[in-house]
Amino acid sequence: MTNAAVHVEGQATQHALHAYGHEAVASGATHTTGQQHPIKLYLVVWGWLFVLSTCSYLVDFFGIHGHLRWSLILLFMVLKAGLIVAVFMHMAWERLALAYAILLPPVLVLVFVGIMVFESDYTHLLRVVFFAPTA
Structure with missing residues (x-):
């Protein structure tokens, strides 16, 4: 192939891509930059984190001892970490x-x-x- 043929072929490809871009914008197929989640989801998760933290505090407040104490504290800790990872770190999606x-x-x-x-x-x-x- 000669340089002139390559140049003409490259221009045809650019024009085809440019025309396709205009058609995509005209048809409404635009590219979204991110996913939006409702604020209610974050508020509900924040509420659950508050409830779980309160329950963890109440384990100490009521003076629960032994294996039950550590089991409850670890359970609440794992539940809070799971909520944070799933929702705030977007692992659920x-x-x-x-x-x-x-x-x-x-x-x-x-x-x-x-x-x-x-x-x-x-x-x-x-x-x-x-x-x-x-x-």
Whole structure:
């Protein structure tokens, strides 16, 4: 191909793209820059965060002790974190693959921590049995 043919072909492509752009704007197919969520959603989530924080405070106020106390505090903490991640960080509207990429590693870390907790009793028992001073 000669330079003149390439130049004419390039101009034809530019004109076709320019005409298509005008048709798209005329037909109302404009590109939106972002997704808008209703303000009510954010206010409802803010209200739930306030309620969950109040419940977490009431656990201490009523003097709940032991495993129930820590279970309730951790439950309220996880619920608040889930609301924040889902709504304020827009994870609820992301693709499933991206959600898995962000949420799956912390879940796996918790699973491994649980395995280590169960394994720690066995390891402690072995150390007591085999490394205990002889009388």
